[in-house]
Amino acid sequence: MKIRTGIGYDVHQLKEGLPLWIGGINIPHTHGLLGHSDADVLIHAICDALLGAAALGDIGKHFPDTDPAYKGIDSKILLRNVSNLLRDKGYEIGNVDSILCAQKPKVAAFIPAMREKLAECMGVDLDQVSVKATTTEHLGFEGRQEGMSAYASVLITKNE
Helix, strand or coil, X not given: CEEEEEEEEEEEEEEECCCEEECCEEECXXXXXXXXXXXXXXXXXXXXXXXXXXXXXXXHXXXXXXXXXXXXXXXXXXXXXXXXXXXHCCEEEEEEEEEEECCCCCCHHHHHHHXXXXXXXXXXXXXXXXXXXXXXXXXXXXXXXCEEEEEEEEEEEECC
């Protein structure tokens, strides 16, 4: 069995009046994330980690922000596509560990729903998906509430 790991990172700017999508869940807030798609920073980090683990490039290679087909796209679609691409290449998702870095809003109450939505999109069991959140104690762009970032680590396997 071949075992591979991947790391993903993404960042998006916060802008007043936009919807806030994190982990496939719409979270009530005065600001949302700015991007070509729905700017779901957590899903984008997970996509990059999965693609990287399989040495398939990154999210920008597969879903370029220069392509109008992806303008405003629901990032859950991207995650489903990435998960299916990995399966087409013979890989299975072992687990996903992720973390959202944001000063506000507090997202702890939304984490169970995020985990469920992410597991559904990837076609894995709930216990294979971890989502954590942290503030940066008012430091950096996250602490100043200028944006949010997310990190993801994944393990994938392939039977040979």
